Amino acid sequence: MENQPDDFPSDQPRRSVGNDPLRTTTEKNKSFVQYSGIAFQMLGTIGLGVWVGLKLDEWQQNPRHIWTIVLSLTAIGASLYLFIRQLTR
Numbered sequence: 001m002e003n004q005p006d007d008f009p010s011d012q013p014r015r016s017v018g019n020d021p022l023r024t025t026t027e028k029n030k031s032f033v034q035y036s037g038i039a040f041q042m043l044g045t046i047g048l049g050v051w052v053g054l055k056l057d058e059w060q061q062n063p064r065h066i067w068t069i070v071l072s073l074t075a076i077g078a079s080l081y082l083f084i085r086q087l088t089r
Contacts, residue, residue, distance in 0.1 A: 038082075038083055038086055041079070041082065042079040042080075042082070042083060045075050045078055045079040045082070046072065046075045046076055046079055048075065049071040049072050049074060049075025049076075049078075050068060050071065050072045050075070052067075052071055053065065053067040053068030053069070053070065053071035053072055054067075054068050056068075056071070
C-alpha cells in the first residue's frame with residue numbers, strides 16, 4: 001500500500017527527497033541580491049568620496065584636485081574593507 005498525503009501527520013513538515021529546484025533557485029537569488037547590495041554600497045561609498053573631494057577642491061580653489069584624489073582613494077580603501085568584512089560573514 002502506498003503512502004497517501006493524508007497518511008502523514010499534519011504537525012510535521014514534509015521533506016522532499018533529492019534536489020529541490022526551488023530551494024537552489026532561492027539560494028542563488030539570495031546570493032545575487034546580497035552581492036548586488038555590496039556592489040551598490042561600494043559604488044555609493046566611492047561616489048560620495050569623489051563628490052566630497054570635488055566640492056572641497058572647488059571651495060578651496062585648488063589648481064590640482066588634491067582632495068578629490070585623496071578622498072577617492074580613501075573611499076576605495078574603505079569600500080574594499082567593507083566588502084571583505086561582509087564576505088567573511
